[in-house]
Amino acid sequence: MSDTPSKPFRTPWPGSVSRPVVNPLQPSVVYASDDPDALDAQYEGGAKGFTYAREGHPNAEVLGQMVDAMEGAKGGVVTGSGMGAVTVALLGTVRAGDHVLGADQLYGRSLRLMNEELPRLGIATSLADPTDVAAFEAAIRPETRLILIETVSNPTLRVADVDGIIAMALARGVLVAVDNTFPTPRGCQPLARGADIVIHSVTKLMAGHSDATLGYVAARDPDLAARFLTLAVSMGFTASPFDCWLAERGLYSFDLRYERCTATAARLGDALADMPGVERVLYPARSDHPDHNRSISLLGGEGGHMVSFEIAGGRAGANAFVRAAEGLNFAPTLGDIATTISHPATSSHRALTPEARAALGISEGFFRISVGCEPADALIATFDTAVRAACEV
Incomplete structure (x- = not known):
């Protein structure tokens, strides 16, 4: 019985007179060349091509x-x-x-x-x-x-x-x-x-x-x-x-998301500043931000999609706030299409001593918010409920 395969192990990608609207995903780790001269040409810059995914x-x-x-x-x-x-x-x-x-x-x-x-x-x-x-x-x-x-x-x-x-x-x-x-x-x-x-x-x-x-x-x-x-x-x-x-x-979709998140973040920052129990709000576009004047020239007057703020009540207040912020993810990340809440003292800056965190202005009541694309009014209402819950601790 012959060991010759009846068909190629690797079937060539089908040709087409049309082209995909979405760029294809190319998971291949390795790329085949026609011969050693062709591979040399690629490595020496004489021809465009890929060789091994770690190299590109x-x-x-x-x-x-x-x-x-x-x-x-x-x-x-x-x-x-x-x-x-x-x-x-x-x-x-x-x-x-x-x-x-x-x-x-x-x-x-x-x-x-x-x-x-x-x-x-x-x-x-x-x-x-x-x-x-x-x-x-x-x-x-x-x-x-x-x-x-x-x-x-x-x-x-x-x-x-x-x-x-x-x-x-x-x-x-x-x-x-x-x-x-x-x-x-x-x-x-x-x-x-x-x-x-x-x-x-x-x-x-x-x-x-x-x-x-x-x-x-x-x-x-x-x-x-x-x-x-x-x-x-x-x-x-x-x-x-x-x-x-x-x-x-x-x-x-970046531009659309950026504009929506930035506009909502500005509204959320102003709303948080008016909520009882919020001790400070950090948002570069607000006039009370310590670097507001610099942000105008550097960031064009926009504050971006990140808002940080501090509430009273220490760890107990922080726990109450997160538990009451229904529908929002408490996660050490940012930039998601949905709003996320981060607590630097227990995530990004947990390796620092309490004294080192305090020197940076990071307390147990300090939160960093990555504002997403939710309707602004609904988001503000959620934060209002959560802040009220923290004040009751």
Whole structure:
């Protein structure tokens, strides 16, 4: 009996004179070439093609080009997570003996990367107030190679003096990386303001549906951008084709979601400020925000989709608030199409001591809200009920 198969093991993809309206998902890990010369041509840049998914795949390329267009970048790298993008930006820029100066209100995992992992690799780090250029300038050392800031901090929504820090760093020959996740490219474009590197957690509002984990990092300098790509490939920061495909879908509705969420967040911030039991509200577009004037020039007067606020009652009040916020997800995430509630003391900043959290303004009654696309009136009514429940504790 012959071992010759009656049909090919791999059936060729059918040809068609028409084309799909939706870009196809391409989960293949490997790509076949015609011969060694063809493979050489791909690796040497003489022909366009894919070889192995860790080195790139069609879905990541499409997504990267879409975010590039939004950020005014070229050659941005899509990674498997937002922290993957932060790590590529850091490790692709600095080496043992260098110093990294970071904002003191970075996302919790970014702080842990700064405080625990980089020093282990022989990279010195320190933190300063990103709203105070003088504090950043005073913290610069001769070996400072990179500054890492967030446009709007997580979770206290402080607005960094991006323009001032960039100008100071340029004069000192120091690179500036800006995590632009909260405002998104609709709110701010750091590269256009002179930043050297821009970072995103695409997982959040850009993808927008809590079903894709992705990051993005781009550099102004083409050589640095190429280094980021090489590092991401070598260290395996590969993005899933499926997640990239989902995020591409999310970006098609991004503008609509951004506008709806931002408008509702502004209304929610004002409503919370009038509720008994709410001790403070942080929303950049409000006149009582400590960085309001800066937010006007940096964010174009828009406050974005994030609102933070504080209620009385400590942990008991926080528990009562969450339990009474029916229909809203209590989850350590943001950017979903639906509103989510986050409690930084038990999620993003739980690794900090109570004293360190207090220094940042994060108490047991502090909440970060990622506003979604629900009807504003219904959302405000839910928060009113939940705040009242917290006041009864």
